[in-house]
Amino acid sequence: MREVVIVEGCRTAVGRRKGMFANYRADELAAIVLEEVAKRSNVDKEMVEDVIMGCVTQVGEQAGNVARTAALIAGFPIDVPGVTIDRQCGSSQQAVHFGAQAIAAGDMDVAIAGGVESMTRAPMFSNVQETKPSKKLTSRYEIVNQGVSAEKIAEKWEFSRHQLDEFSLQSHQRALKAIEQGKFEKEIVPVETGEGTVVQVDEGPRADTTIGALAGLKTVFKENGKITAGNASQMSDGASAVMLMSAKKAAELGLKPKAKIVARTVVGSDPTLMLTGPIQATRKVLKKADLTIADMDRYEVNEAFAPVPMAWLQDIGADPEKLNVNGGAISLGHPLGATGTKLLISLVHELERSGGKYGLLAICEGMGTANATIIERIE
Template identity: 55%
Template sequence: EVMSMVPIGAAVTDGYNAGHGLPFDSEGMKARYPGVFFSQFTGAELVADKWNLSRQDLDNFALESHQKAAHATESKYFDREILPVEGRNAEGMNDLVMADEGIRFDASIEKLAGLKTVTEGGVITAGNASQITDGAAAVMVCNDAGLNKIKANPRAEIVSISVVGDDPVFMLTGPIPASFKALEAANLSIEDMDLYEVNEAFAPVPLAWASDLKADKSKLNVNGGAMALGHPLGATGAKLMTTLLHEMERREANYGLQAICEGGGTANATIIKRL
């Protein structure tokens, strides 16, 4: 996902020119939600308000994200999962990128508190929202026949997967019902999960998730999340799963849960078991 080169929604106009409607522009959506402006920023503000999350709550969580990501980087936790990429730095010199560049190693609550909110009177800022990021990730998923064919030893098995549609106005709360559904399908509880990766699209998302799931926040995004590491949209789901599995292996954990919200109020959750 090359967000620095391709604007968000760049392909929407192609579909529109081909006769397809714009997202949220159908007659059915207009009838059901008259006068509603669909926006992730609006959704983030709505989530913060509904779950009584203050600006300080969000900034504190954002600071923790940077601190955890900085610690994981300095401790070389990411070394096994990051593939170094050759490129050029700002001076035009050849450079080898071996770490995420969005982490603020000098992050402080004072700096976060000094950022302007996206909307007047709101609580969402650039600091407690995910970063626009370039990124790529890959995950291999095989059935038994595939494993036998390539003679591979699996590192984990998928226990359950869920996909849900939730309120398109709040838009970002889907990971909550998706996680409940995945846990129910697996006949497991949130207490059975050793780690969880819930995408930090905005700080209210994982905080609301943790509140409703009654999850132990010490197990949540333990090496930082998208506010520190970035959210390269289409690549983020695979990135979260990659990070989850590597950290499960490092800790010799048994179960992990990954959840991510998506445009329009949809979301998915996946539970894996380390082998």
């Protein structure tokens, strides 16, 4: 198997739903990061052998294979193909896995993996709103909304509402500090949104967030429950992409990769709890890499809901000071199809800043699946 490296990566800032990207088409937003990642990589577009993008709600402007249409908008030659995949919240992380697998197997030398989601223009569930689960499925499993799953996780792990809100406040505080220190500037490509306005700062973090404000929010999924809009991820708009390559090809081109992909995995998990998969995926990917959680210098575990990374921390025995150190989806937002590569890009940059060697990325996904990836920074 050939070694697979990450040459470059970039993302847009993340906009709130109905926020700064409300008037921006998803295919055009995706085209921006595709063009930029090729430019930053110093790779001719015709060298790219596939564009693999994640997108969850594939309707409207996000339908019709948005990876392909975005690549055409970005000026890639017509013989560069594109494919759009849906593994729910881990879609673009899975895009990385598919691209890496093709390169490792020798089918390709160069591929772009990424994702896009406009939760403003293609609202969540708008592609399935008329569809009810099969009775053959519901006879086997209790199929519930993800928010109900989050309630079940909070209950099973005995997290209090106050603990969930404390974790959420920390997410905002870490994100605001990261923005103030300019930690995201290198990874974000500026986007013109009209009338001379250029956006390059994540829109989600709220400086006015307090424990009192979070405590005052009503629960959404269960009366007298624990999950609120404040301790759940924000609906968002955004796009992200990474340039993947065989190490041999990167050397031939005289490129200096940022990181190599050490191990990757995907697992199925309880479809009712649904969001606990990162625990199993982490254990499996660590075993594949012959590493331990102590070897990881940073980890990104998507904050779909506060109980998800909290349960992961508890069961894995991980260090909370290494988790989502610059905030997560509760504060920075969660543009579904784009989140995987967004977090991967942030993880690469954080390892560079901190001098860390290994990073772990794990994301929970709808209907009970999860991806996990381990990367190693290249000095």
